[in-house]
Amino acid sequence: SEAVETSAGRTFAPPNVRRLARELGVDIASVPGSGPSGRVTEGDVREAAKGEGETGT
Amino acid sequence: MVVGDIATGTDVLVIGAGPGGYVAAIRAGQLDLDVTLVEKESYGGTCLNHGCIPSKALITATGVAHEAGNAEGMGIHADPAIDMGGMMEWKDGVVSQLTGGVEKLCKANGVNLVEGRAEFDGENRARVAHGGDGQGSESIEFEHAVVATGSRPIEIPGFEFDGERILSSRDALALESVPDSLVIIGAGYIGMELAGVFAKLGTDVTVVEMLEEALTGYADDLAKPVVDNMEDLGVEIRLGEAASGWEETGDGMSVTTETEDGEEASYACEKALVAVGRQPVTDTLNLEAVGIEPDEGGFLATDDRARTDLEHVFAVGDVAGEPMLAHKGMKEGQVAAEVIAGEPSALDYQAVPAAVFTEPEIGTVGMTETEAEEAGFEPAVGQMPFRASGRALTTGHTDGFVRIVADSESGFLLGGQIVGPEASELIAEVGLAIELGATLEDVAATIHTHPTLSEAVHEAAENALGHAIHTLNR
Amino acid sequence: MVVGDIATGTDVLVIGAGPGGYVAAIRAGQLDLDVTLVEKESYGGTCLNHGCIPSKALITATGVAHEAGNAEGMGIHADPAIDMGGMMEWKDGVVSQLTGGVEKLCKANGVNLVEGRAEFDGENRARVAHGGDGQGSESIEFEHAVVATGSRPIEIPGFEFDGERILSSRDALALESVPDSLVIIGAGYIGMELAGVFAKLGTDVTVVEMLEEALTGYADDLAKPVVDNMEDLGVEIRLGEAASGWEETGDGMSVTTETEDGEEASYACEKALVAVGRQPVTDTLNLEAVGIEPDEGGFLATDDRARTDLEHVFAVGDVAGEPMLAHKGMKEGQVAAEVIAGEPSALDYQAVPAAVFTEPEIGTVGMTETEAEEAGFEPAVGQMPFRASGRALTTGHTDGFVRIVADSESGFLLGGQIVGPEASELIAEVGLAIELGATLEDVAATIHTHPTLSEAVHEAAENALGHAIHTLNR
Ligand SMILES: Cc1cc2nc3c(=O)[nH]c(=O)nc-3n(C[C@H](O)[C@H](O)[C@H](O)COP(=O)(O)OP(=O)(O)OC[C@H]3O[C@@H](n4cnc5c(N)ncnc54)[C@H](O)[C@@H]3O)c2cc1C
Numbered sequence A: 001s002e003a004v005e006t007s008a009g010r011t012f013a014p015p016n017v018r019r020l021a022r023e024l025g026v027d028i029a030s031v032p033g034s035g036p037s038g039r040v041t042e043g044d045v046r047e048a049a050k051g052e053g054e055t056g057t
Numbered sequence B, C: 001m002v003v004g005d006i007a008t009g010t011d012v013l014v015i016g017a018g019p020g021g022y023v024a025a026i027r028a029g030q031l032d033l034d035v036t037l038v039e040k041e042s043y044g045g046t047c048l049n050h051g052c053i054p055s056k057a058l059i060t061a062t063g064v065a066h067e068a069g070n071a072e073g074m075g076i077h078a079d080p081a082i083d084m085g086g087m088m089e090w091k092d093g094v095v096s097q098l099t100g101g102v103e104k105l106c107k108a109n110g111v112n113l114v115e116g117r118a119e120f121d122g123e124n125r126a127r128v129a130h131g132g133d134g135q136g137s138e139s140i141e142f143e144h145a146v147v148a149t150g151s152r153p154i155e156i157p158g159f160e161f162d163g164e165r166i167l168s169s170r171d172a173l174a175l176e177s178v179p180d181s182l183v184i185i186g187a188g189y190i191g192m193e194l195a196g197v198f199a200k201l202g203t204d205v206t207v208v209e210m211l212e213e214a215l216t217g218y219a220d221d222l223a224k225p226v227v228d229n230m231e232d233l234g235v236e237i238r239l240g241e242a243a244s245g246w247e248e249t250g251d252g253m254s255v256t257t258e259t260e261d262g263e264e265a266s267y268a269c270e271k272a273l274v275a276v277g278r279q280p281v282t283d284t285l286n287l288e289a290v291g292i293e294p295d296e297g298g299f300l301a302t303d304d305r306a307r308t309d310l311e312h313v314f315a316v317g318d319v320a321g322e323p324m325l326a327h328k329g330m331k332e333g334q335v336a337a338e339v340i341a342g343e344p345s346a347l348d349y350q351a352v353p354a355a356v357f358t359e360p361e362i363g364t365v366g367m368t369e370t371e372a373e374e375a376g377f378e379p380a381v382g383q384m385p386f387r388a389s390g391r392a393l394t395t396g397h398t399d400g401f402v403r404i405v406a407d408s409e410s411g412f413l414l415g416g417q418i419v420g421p422e423a424s425e426l427i428a429e430v431g432l433a434i435e436l437g438a439t440l441e442d443v444a445a446t447i448h449t450h451p452t453l454s455e456a457v458h459e460a461a462e463n464a465l466g467h468a469i470h471t472l473n474r
């Protein structure tokens, strides 16, 4: 939708999730959020990390 | 005492013990790094010695007296007298308690403290000149350096600080007697905070500001209650006038200003305080020796790990750029230490809050409505005036409001602007909400204690959702 | 004026216009329900007229005077006099501004206001007796009813309220002159708040409490700074003594107390204030007519939709049980209205914050360390004393601390306990963190403005993580 495109620069995720993303080497801006209103959760980041591991990137 | 050159080595050399530097040093110590902190003057830097802390102490003391002296409406009759010497002594006591605390905390966390002025002397070496004649100097080899040398007040040509007629904020915070009259050049937050202090001390205060507004950078409706209150205190605020010169007069001095159109005005006063901004201290560090160069403004560019262009050199606090605020520097100090220790830390916060400790206070965090629009959001905005707040009424301070800015589609909070009682404290909740990715609904669903000012944050969120209880919904 | 019986109908009948009732009514109006609010006395209920608001107003006014009168340490010399009449007039002005506001907000949201005393008269009918002789009564048919009749102070046998010798908190908040001496029976939050007010007015205050502690329900280390401060104010606190009787004496009265062991003591005073708790007002509603029955304590049991045993009858606020706090009632009022309107609302909050507006203030939310253990968590606890807070030092108020309780495994915040300056405001951020499921790391990662008291919340979280900067980590 429009808002997602225009505000693409901003990822909404709590600090502990942002830190986890860095720890796991995940680019949080590319993680789809499953939390309220699309907030990125710890589970989303772990899922994304797994995915990256599997595809070997 | 060691005289002459000695050489030591350290994992982390931190230069400057202000909020940026001491936090970097303490955190590095906590992470078991060998850390050396060099400070040429006093622990705590500008903030604890000549900035945040002494200014807030004087704001409190003059505020207590002023409030009691103006509370007839509440049935209180008092005619408080302020003894300037006693107030300054109290303020100094607060400062030394805190600076002593910083020193103790450094030691307790294993930080090596070195007194002296440091400058670079190679890619991995600095030289520290100890104060005083014959105290010698020492050479320190380092693996990593953290530059935390802070900032100094900007001088305007013709207004060189002399501590007598032309004061810096540092001088003003250490005056021994109350000036009869004071011209404050610059209506930024430092100038306005001190204008309030001196007005409440009975000084005849005039503020001159080159720009067409006071507290530039803050929205008009945030600045207005502060300016109105200042004018009620008898402060004269002259906008669009640049200070152009000054001269001694028979019994004092006279400051001349000029408008853009060349119109002159002059103001007789006892002293003038120049508060037109601060510049980073990077010119005295011999930065070429280590191999980095400041930008035009004198700042050191850093990435999201607080790292300069050099892998092993970090910069934190005022030297690392705007906003020049203590808590931004502390965060950078913490991250620099953690990055050096190999932790996955980064400066990835959403927002840095800011406060102005005038009457009423201002607190802001994140985006304004306009900034949100510019960033491509369709903002939902909610507001709650303090005059509708039960708690505000019971404190007698009802000027101002809480405003919340959110993304209307997702509801995510983007920013908050508060002017009013305890704005500096109330902004904390909004800041946490923004960091957490909280929505308007999250804030609205959270029970807030009655009667508190924080209920206004809740109400502003409800108002943005269109169903505030204690104010009409727009 | 209508005399005699008239009959009207409404979707939602709300009985009682305190915080529970007026919020239910306004929200119902916002949701386009036809709503009628019946109030027998004054809009705003106990809270605005005889509770939260007048008590906080007097706390502020006496606080302003006391602070200025005791600020020699800051260099301030004042000898404030409080004019009781002026203070009470100001307080009354605050109250009427707020109650007038509630009335206006009700009207603006389309609420039908009816003055009078309501009681049930069938499953879907209530009768409202209008005040005064010959004002008649009316019959109201309703689809849904919200009972929000609040609470009244508990009387102890032998101490019937007469407004002269034996005062309720309501009487005490409306005194016209300062009593020379006052015995306060009950060291709960209402008794302790008022003890501070009268002590600062110059009254000779004795607090007698049956239990072995003051502020029961609050941890010892939260109560201690309050009790210490109270004793510094000259208040005598007698624990383990139950008030057993009183008698008139030549020039006043004498209150007798008895310990568990039967030891007697007596206290001469001008007046006695009984503040031993409050009981729900459910006995005057003719509840049998609608078909519900209160529990032993007089409370109406409700589910997580604020619904009683009857599908169409809701109960909110003090009648619905502990904690008897205004903001809990407001939340229930909101949920009741939303549920009636068919929205999926529920009372599914994690925690209800509470504050005590003594000096220093207490603010709590969620679980204590012990409660967390009992709930099966392994709590991580962090603390930050205000004496290490720069902001606290600059305000001259350094008693107390912030404590954060979290689950050590997940880091989720479970509770917070604060005693100190602005504790009632600072607890808001902790409450939001708990509601949002924030972790210690989230709070620690959020930049807090310097210098503020809210930094102590941040530091307590850092302390729980073992790496606080401004205090030693345990
Ligand atoms: C009047 C006033 C009020 C303020 N109020 C606030 C406020 O309320 N809130 C807020 O957030 N900010 C406030 N500030 C700004 C705040 O003080 C700064 O942002 C903060 O001090 C920056 O911290 P820092 O560590 O970067 O540098 P500083 O605090 O400036 O510390 C730098 C330290 O480095 C030392 N140093 C410099 N060069 C060398 C060298 N070569 N060798 C050894 N040591 C060296 C200095 O002696 C100094 O101690 C205020 C500032 C002023 C002037």
Ligand SMILES: Cc1cc2nc3c(=O)[nH]c(=O)nc-3n(C[C@H](O)[C@H](O)[C@H](O)COP(=O)(O)OP(=O)(O)OC[C@H]3O[C@@H](n4cnc5c(N)ncnc54)[C@H](O)[C@@H]3O)c2cc1C
Pocket: B449, B450, B451, C015, C016, C017, C018, C019, C020, C021, C038, C039, C040, C041, C042, C043, C044, C045, C046, C047, C048, C050, C051, C052, C053, C055, C116, C117, C118, C119, C148, C149, C150, C151, C169, C170, C190, C281, C284, C285, C316, C317, C318, C319, C324, C325, C326, C327, C329, C357
């Ligand atoms: C001194 C004091 C200080 C307090 N301080 C605080 C505080 O700081 N914070 C806090 O959260 N709480 C505080 N409280 C508690 C707070 O006042 C109550 O929790 C709150 O008022 C409960 O709201 P309510 O809507 O349930 O009832 P109430 O506020 O008691 O309102 C009930 C209303 O119903 C009306 N009514 C009753 N029966 C009928 C009837 N049959 N027909 C028509 N109308 C009727 C009454 O006249 C009244 O207006 C304090 C209480 C006291 C006494």
